[in-house]
Amino acid sequence: MVIDCEQNDVRRGLVLINTGPGKGKTTAALGTAFRAAGNGMRVLILQFLKGSWHYGELDSAEALSSVEGFRYVMRQLGRGFVKVGGAETDPEDLAMVERAWAEASAAIESGEWDLIVLDEINYAIGYKMLHPERVAEVLRGKPEMLHVILTGRNAHPTLVELADTVTEMREVKHAYQKGILAQRGIEF
Amino acid sequence: MVIDCEQNDVRRGLVLINTGPGKGKTTAALGTAFRAAGNGMRVLILQFLKGSWHYGELDSAEALSSVEGFRYVMRQLGRGFVKVGGAETDPEDLAMVERAWAEASAAIESGEWDLIVLDEINYAIGYKMLHPERVAEVLRGKPEMLHVILTGRNAHPTLVELADTVTEMREVKHAYQKGILAQRGIEF
Numbered sequence: 479m480v481i482d483c484e485q486n487d488v489r490r491g492l493v494l495i496n497t498g499p500g501k502g503k504t505t506a507a508l509g510t511a512f513r514a515a516g517n518g519m520r521v522l523i524l525q526f527l528k529g530s531w532h533y534g535e536l537d538s539a540e541a542l543s544s545v546e547g548f549r550y551v552m553r554q555l556g557r558g559f560v561k562v563g564g565a566e567t568d569p570e571d572l573a574m575v576e577r578a579w580a581e582a583s584a585a586i587e588s589g590e591w592d593l594i595v596l597d598e599i600n601y602a603i604g605y606k607m608l609h610p611e612r613v614a615e616v617l618r619g620k621p622e623m624l625h626v627i628l629t630g631r632n633a634h635p636t637l638v639e640l641a642d643t644v645t646e647m648r649e650v651k652h653a654y655q656k657g658i659l660a661q662r663g664i665e666f
Numbered sequence: 667m668v669i670d671c672e673q674n675d676v677r678r679g680l681v682l683i684n685t686g687p688g689k690g691k692t693t694a695a696l697g698t699a700f701r702a703a704g705n706g707m708r709v710l711i712l713q714f715l716k717g718s719w720h721y722g723e724l725d726s727a728e729a730l731s732s733v734e735g736f737r738y739v740m741r742q743l744g745r746g747f748v749k750v751g752g753a754e755t756d757p758e759d760l761a762m763v764e765r766a767w768a769e770a771s772a773a774i775e776s777g778e779w780d781l782i783v784l785d786e787i788n789y790a791i792g793y794k795m796l797h798p799e800r801v802a803e804v805l806r807g808k809p810e811m812l813h814v815i816l817t818g819r820n821a822h823p824t825l826v827e828l829a830d831t832v833t834e835m836r837e838v839k840h841a842y843q844k845g846i847l848a849q850r851g852i853e854f
Contacts, residue, residue: 501833502833505696506689506690506693508693509694509698510693516726516727537704538736541735545729547729548729638839643839647690647835648835648836650685650826650832650833652830
């Protein structure tokens with residue numbers, strides 16, 4: 479009788495969620511992507527709501543991707559803010575989320591990436607601009623080895639259920655409480 | 667009478683701590699450093715206990731630093747594991763932490779960096795290999811604009827008190843619980 483000692487060594491792509499009210503949801507995804515790129519993985523980061531504000535990571539992503547053997551692509555698909563509130567949701571925001579999801583789902587199904595970060599998608603779902611079941615369906619059918627990270631507060635229960643790893647970032651103490659503004663360089 | 671509307675706009679370097687049992691402590695620091703590097707900041711990441719294992723981020727850091735205008739330096743100062751347990755702590759580990767702290771404190775005082783990450787330093791302190799007051803003293807005297815991020819579980823109360831921002835990463839759900847091993851590329 480041959481015992482398969484590797485039966486628990488399930489090498490497959492994971493679905494991870496970074497949620498909670500604290501800092502580090504997006505930066506942990508960026509850091510994981512940084513690590514993955516160093517392991518030769520092809521990384522795509524799609525930012526669902528961010529847009530108008532130029533974040534430092536866009537320049538770092540471009541710089542890293544300019545090095546042979548590294549693929550770290552970041553795209554902003556929003557406009558930096560969202561006008562929300564039930565029936566009052568701006569149709570333009572809805573259309574942007576729709577286009578962002580079309581791009582994200584196509585990227586997931588393409589097989590061209592090893593890690594895809596859907597940054598702030600949890601907000602788009604939370605604001606009812608994107609139905610969680612649509613996201614769950616695409617994640618269930620994703621290429622086996624593809625890793626996907628979803629970020630944003632209040633991750634939807636449907637996606638928490640589906641995910642392999644869910645981390646909650648909790649704020650113990652924040653500089654804002656001391657009257658210190660966001661610092662260029664590390665906060666954005 | 668002139669009212670100083672910018673009185674709360676205290677532009678200065680922050681001390682941040684990423685702690686807690688969940689994932690994302692180191693990767694959030696790496697991601698923040700990635701953002702900072704894109705903003706033209708000089709970034710140094712000193713890993714206190716990591717050493718023997720080759721992490722993907724080392725290659726990404728080297729690649730990013732090879733691009734003109736980017737400075738993202740990462741150094742492993744440990745040997746990948748620690749033999750601990752009160753009086754049984756291996757003298758070699760103690761010596762390594764001592765050397766690591768000498769390098770870290772010199773880097774902090776040098777004025778040559780805009781962001782320094784002291785990765786896993788909380789473990790060295792927790793294992794009583796480094797006294798928290800020594801770290802606190804150097805942080806209190808750091809260059810005003812320098813940002814410092816400390817990572818690792820069980821951040822010491824002295825450092826939590828001193829820090830501007832403390833984030834706790836909490837594990838809601840983990841792939842290990844499902845019998846899935848650490849995945850090359852994203853877990854290391």
